[in-house]
Amino acid sequence: MIQVSQDSIKKIDGSIASPKGYEAKGIHCGLRYSKKDLGLLISSVPAVSAAVYTQSYFQAAPIKVTQDSLKKGAHLQAVIVNSANANACTGEQGLLDAYEMRQKTAEILGIEPALVAVSSTGVIGEYLDMEKIQKGIVLLGDTKPGEGDFEEAILTTDTVTKQTCYQLMIGGKQVTIGGAAKGSGMIHPNMATMLGFVTTDACIEEGALERALREITDVSFNQITVDGDTSTNDMVLVMANGCAENECLHEGHEEWPVFKKGLQLVCTDLAKKIAKDGEGATKLIEAQVKGAKTNLEAQIIAKKIVGSNLVKTAVYGTDANWGRIIVAIGDSMASVTPEKVEIHLGGQCLFKNNEPQPFSEEHAKQYLENSEVEIAVYMNESEGTGTAWGCDLTYEYVKINASYRT
Amino acid sequence: MIQVSQDSIKKIDGSIASPKGYEAKGIHCGLRYSKKDLGLLISSVPAVSAAVYTQSYFQAAPIKVTQDSLKKGAHLQAVIVNSANANACTGEQGLLDAYEMRQKTAEILGIEPALVAVSSTGVIGEYLDMEKIQKGIVLLGDTKPGEGDFEEAILTTDTVTKQTCYQLMIGGKQVTIGGAAKGSGMIHPNMATMLGFVTTDACIEEGALERALREITDVSFNQITVDGDTSTNDMVLVMANGCAENECLHEGHEEWPVFKKGLQLVCTDLAKKIAKDGEGATKLIEAQVKGAKTNLEAQIIAKKIVGSNLVKTAVYGTDANWGRIIVAIGDSMASVTPEKVEIHLGGQCLFKNNEPQPFSEEHAKQYLENSEVEIAVYMNESEGTGTAWGCDLTYEYVKINASYRT
Structure with a gap:
């Protein structure tokens, strides 16, 4: 984690359109029944840009097109996003369609196609209805920005829109960082895509921006x-x-850590919002692992804990069932010395010295009734820390995902 | 997979007690309310033995004691197993208790403690009630073998007992291989243990037996x-x-492949029975992956498919949602060329050439209504094959695992 005083960074009631020079729009073009399904993010000038992508071998067509745009130069001026259809596993036709989305967006904005990124989310294995998309893009050109329209247009069946915004001072200039995201709340199955969009009016060198985003x-x-x-x-x-007209930021800049911390706050906010709005979820689960051999091992253990179906159902059932946390840690491939591990929940120590510890089941149960639950694990190996976020596993998850597509 | 004609191997209606010289018993000693909870498997003479154990860092005390017995020589004559309590995460006291179980069992049988293996399954983090266990072991000494008693005593909340038995001829002698297993069907959480016990009256060299078991x-x-x-x-x-008084088997023996195939049939039967009786399951899911770069990669991909919550819920909902299979394959870290991958279900090809294939949704849905479902994936990379088994994810799974321990 980046250690910076948070006094210099303040959260504001803003969005992806709050940084200077950005507009965000969203409309209904007909891919979904009635909800908005096509969004457009525009910068008044080409912006230094960076992206990270799914590690799946089956990268969808829009991912390939966005990669192509960024390969031609690290600048983007617009992002076109559709929901309802992922344009994934759609072969050559899918790729042509994604390029067509880029081309059409560039035309209505009067910019180079390589300045446009494309993103899709929705059902896998169906071809895009390009007539609707093309008409939609033209309509977007004539549409005024509306608060929350872009955020709504990128959702599939998320239950809430997800946005965040922070402001900070860089060399006496006010810099804003805004973000929007969608997670996976499916009614139609397959619609499990995580999309995150972050804008800032800061001036940043391109390599530094990309490395910061990856990290x-x-x-x-x-x-x-x-x-x-x-x-x-x-x-x-x-x-x-x-x-924002700040002195251009780079990794050697005195105030680089402040910007990076701001970017991290935006990304962490969006990530937690996605986890909390997971399919059928009623609770956010945060696993904090401290004292692991390395930060990476702490991250692996934390993610293993929040990813365990057994932990997720126990939290849903408000059951302080620490044996399941043990099972997740024990299976995590990180360095684990059972005698050194401690598990804490809601201020109580449940497990230490490889033995159960006496604790109030009643207090633990009460704690687990909160809508945000923190599980703290101390590995006592070294200094590595890591945090991960997930949600509980509920009847509703099964219901949502066992529904038919049709 | 071992290629041997199955004519020489026949399945019989037998159990772990069917091979010559074995007895299996089970009683109620009071760890559970009324069901049997303490089992004893005995060989009339010391048997060449081998075991494989959990890879968890938090190996339970009985695992450590069994390892100790096998370290002192690759022979065992008895196995004592209790259910209801895993004797895991119970520190020094837990280890003393497991050694005491071994000692007591050796005493009633009049054999060396190092000839006894110990196994426990049930709640993690609670100490064994040793008074009940000790009385139970004495009672087991005076108890006659009863059909299915051992198999019942090792269950936690599995819904059915799990046994299998095969016979084969080795050098003109009839050899029998029997097996019993338990899986995880929990009402009390934490009770997720997989135990498998296999007996045979074959004579086998110890190194060969261990290597065959691992493989x-x-x-x-x-x-x-x-x-x-x-x-x-x-x-x-x-x-x-x-x-069985066969000529002692070893890896160079002409009929070694026949025995190994028999052992594989026993282990595969038990494994499938465990998967099918998974918590809340209504269906067995088998993923067959062919043409992967290596057998190991095929196994990894197969296991990733049956382990995917999204695939599991789709099968529960009889939804031929092949996009979820794609997602599981794409995320599997094996060698994947999207253009080469084919997905087949119930005789229909759903995906090929990185494009959706036309198929009858109705037939696919009908196929998914079977209690055993096979998903076939052709990677078209090389010759590697692998199979994995799992079960669907249901409301009942959430119900079982969100219940309180108390």
Whole structure:
């Protein structure tokens, strides 16, 4: 974690459109029954940009097109996003369709296609209805930005929109970082995609922005799990358009840590919102692992804990069943010395010295009734720390995912 | 997989007590309310034995004691097993208790303690009631073998007992291999242990038996998953007492492949029975992966498919949602070329050439209504094959695992 005083960074009631020079729009083009399904994010000038993508072998067509745009130069000026259809596993036609989305968006904005990123989320293995998409893109050109429209258009069946915004001072200039995300709340199955979009008006050197995004994604978006599967369409994209007119940031800049901390706060906020709105979830589960051999091992253990179906159901059932946490830790491939491990929940120590510890089941049960639950694990091996976020596993999860697509 | 004509191997209606020279008993000693909870398996003579254990860092006390017995020589003559309490995470006292179980069992049988293996399954983090266990062991000494008693005594809340038996001819002598297992069907949480016991009257050299067990466990017991967690108490143990009076088997023996195939059939039967009786399960799911780069990669992909919550819920909902299978394969860290992958279900091809294939949703849905479902994946990379077994994810799973321990 980046150690910076948070006095210099304040959370504000803003969105992805709050940093200077950005507009965000969303409309209904007909891919979904009535909800908005096509979103457009625009910067007034080309913005230094970076993205991280799903590690799945089956990367969807829009991912490939966005990679192509960023390969032609680390600048983007617009992002077009559709929901309802992932355009994944759609072969050559799918790729042509994604390029067509990029081309059409570039046309209505009068910019180079390589300045446009494309993103899709929804059902896997169906071809896009390009007539609707094309008409939709033209309509977007004539549409005024509306609060929350972009955030709604990128959702599949998430139950809430997800946005966050922070402000900080860099060299006497006010810099804003805003973010929007979608997670996986499926009614139609397959719709498990995690998308994150972050904008800032800061001026940043491109290499530094990309490295910061990778580093921060590893401890934010990559540390959440709803059901352990990696979608074909996952993407996190950050744009920095320099409209704040700050002295350009780089890794050697005195105030680089402040910006990076701001970016981390935005990404962590969005990641937690996705975990909390996981399919059928009623609770956010945060696992904090301290004293592991390395930060990476702490992250692995934390993610294993929040990813365990047994832990997830125990939290749903408000059962302080620490044996399941033990099972998750023991199976995590990190360095574990059973005699050194401690498990704490809601201020009580449940396990220590490889033996059960006396604790109040009643207090533990009460604690587990909170909508946000923290599980703290002390490995006592070294200094490594890591945090991961997940949600409980409920009847509703099974219901949502056992429903038919049709 | 071992290629041997199955004509020489026949399945019989037998159990772990069917091979010559074995007795299996089970009684109620009071750890559970009324069901049997203490089992004893005895060979009339010391049997060449081998075992494989959980890879969890938090190995339970009985696992350590069994390892100690087998370290003192590769022979066992008895196995004492209790259910209801795993004797895991119970520190020094737990270890003393497990040694006491071994000692007491040796005493009533008049054999060396190092000829006794100990196994426990049940709640993690509670101390054994040794008074009940000790009385129970004495009672076992005076109890006659009863059909199914051992198999019942090792269950926690599995819904059915699990046994299998095969006969084969080795050098003109009839050899029998029998097996019993328990899986995880929990009402009390924490009770997720997989135990497998295999007996045979074959004479086998000890090194060969151990290597065969390891190899076969990797493609049978290690290829099942109910919820992705590895218990603290998992163990598979095989005993070979030589009472069939066959020429002693070793890896160079002409009929070694026949015996090994028989052992594999026993282990695979038991593994599938465990998967099918997974918590809340209504269906067995078998994933067959062919044409992977290596057998190991095929096994990894197969296990990833049956371990995916999204695949498990889709099968429960009889939804031929192949996008979820794609997601599981794409995330499996094996060698995957999207354009080469094919997915087949119930005789229909759903995905090929990185594109959706036309198929009858109705037929697929009908197929998924079977109690055993096979998903076939062709990687078209090389010759590697692998199979894995799991079960569907149901409301009942959540209900069982969200229940309180008390």
